[in-house]
């Protein structure tokens with residue numbers, strides 16, 4: 001496909017490739033594209049208006065919500081609900097999943113969507129990139145009925161589509177429908193996304209490692225040993241560099257382009273890890289694999305984990321295949337840490 005293809009054109013062209021497609025997924029992607037533009041506009045002017053700071057609410061994980069988290073959550077929800085495009089939504093900012101009714105038609109919709117509307121939101125105050133992450137599944141419950149928790153607790157290998165928007169120096173929308181990963185950059189002057197990164201490929205090996213090393217003493221032995229291994233490699237003249245933004249989408253996006261590993265392990269502070277399986281790790285893992293990378297919990301493939309809770313946390317090792325394999329070698333020497 002031509003490099004200056006717009007996201008709208010791309011979605012239409014891709015729909016033609018799916019024989020007998022009803023266009024529902026295309027409409028869903030278009031709704032995300034629209035909501036992302038509105039959120040982007042708001043995120044961009046965050047420093048100009050008095051919109052920063054905590055909204056005074058606490059989400060289910062006991063974290064203070066920033067105003068823009070709430071805004072992004074509402075925008076995505078509103079767009080999807082108004083367009084009657086999905087039958088259910090789950091969000092990091094909502095304790096329970098949302099059943100979309102609004103007449104029989106909505107209940108006939110095929111897809112559910114899970115999202116982290118504004119990930120890395122603690123970075124907003126300091127003008128550092130944040131992102132939206134989304135994950136799409138086909139419903140399990142029959143059409144015409146309200147969705148249930150069963151629809152949301154599907155393993156990541158059942159995802160139909162996943163992606164993120166990174167609100168960075170440029171705003172990009174990156175997504176997959178299981179046929180590779182493509183990245184689109186927003187031209188803010190005209191509000192159009194252009195295909196800027198076709199068929200994104202995760203380098204098999206990289207130089208970057210991304211981990212919050214301040215938690216070192218709390219890490220499992222396998223992670224400590226992997227970090228010691230990197231230090232030894234550096235001593236031997238190999239080239240590594242540590243890069244950690246603390247904004248998963250940005251850290252992953254950079255590593256996918258340049259090659260690297262992102263690790264958020266279990267720790268005595270976060271015994272199950274910090275990141276959420278359903279709307280952070282699964283979509284990122286799908287993108288990682290679709291671009292030739294790898295994502296595990298240190299022992300097993302993220303996409304094969306059968307979720308048990310909506311807001312479940314999981315340790316996350318993601319990025320260049322050879323680096324993830326190496327980290328897993330160290331983890332596997334400590335099988336006791338796989339029972340988190």
Ligand code: AHM
Nearest residue numbers: 118119120121122212246247248249
């Ligand atoms: P959030 O969903 O509350 O924003 O938390 C998720 C973020 C990730 O984007 C990031 O990689 C991680 O938390 C950083 O955590 P830490 O500050 O503990 O290193």
Ligand code: MG
Nearest residue numbers: 092116119120
């Ligand atoms: Mg998050």
